[in-house]
Amino acid sequence: MRFSSVAVLFSLTAAVLAAPIERSTCSDAAAASSSSAVAASSTTTASVSKAASGVLTEKTYNEFSVSGGVAGNALAEVNAEFPIDLNNLADVAASDLAIIVKAAQVSEDAETETGGFNDAIDAAGGTKTTAGEALQNGKIKNKVLKLQTDILRLQIEQAQGKSGLDSQIASQQTKLDSNVSLDKAAAGEASTAIDFAGSD
Structure with missing residues (x-):
């Protein structure tokens, strides 16, 4: 009976260790955050470029x-x-x-x-x-x-x-x-x- 309890406990522990960790939510959030940061960076760069660019071209x-x-x-x-x-x-x-x-x-x-x-x-x-x-x-x-x-x-x-x-x-x-x-x-x-x- 003692052996059976140990066996059951061991089986449960192994099952828990073998189960996949739920990382999709964290990964998705990190990816979204990264994408937002890249988008924000691109927008900022575009804004700076627009402000600094001219509309005229040097001519003779x-x-x-x-x-x-x-x-x-x-x-x-x-x-x-x-x-x-x-x-x-x-x-x-x-x-x-x-x-x-x-x-x-x-x-x-x-x-x-x-x-x-x-x-x-x-x-x-x-x-x-x-x-x-x-x-x-x-x-x-x-x-x-x-x-x-x-x-x-x-x-x-x-x-x-x-x-x-x-x-x-x-x-x-x-x-x-x-x-x-x-x-x-x-x-x-x-x-x-x-x-x-x-x-x-």
């Missing part, structure tokens, strides 16, 4: 110039070349701001520096000639490009914390409005671009 002046074609729609053409979200200037990428700053400067150079619009108009015999008039229209469109990109630059800097820019923005906006009016007044007329070295 000849590539982003709007002076060719016809007069009348310069501002819309500039905005198409520099599609910045005007409702979210505070989040404009540093790379985009750098491109805009360079574009404004190169556009200024294309007007006044050697080989620019002023030289081209003089070489064409002035604004009274057909060629000179078309170049003058191109120069006005270039002014719209220069002023709009400079205003964008100032507005972005202001939105990102720089103060004391209100008067500069107002001054440039007045000049822009004047040149947009001149461009619209010449709507449909030929407008000639120049071949000018430089990049944004």
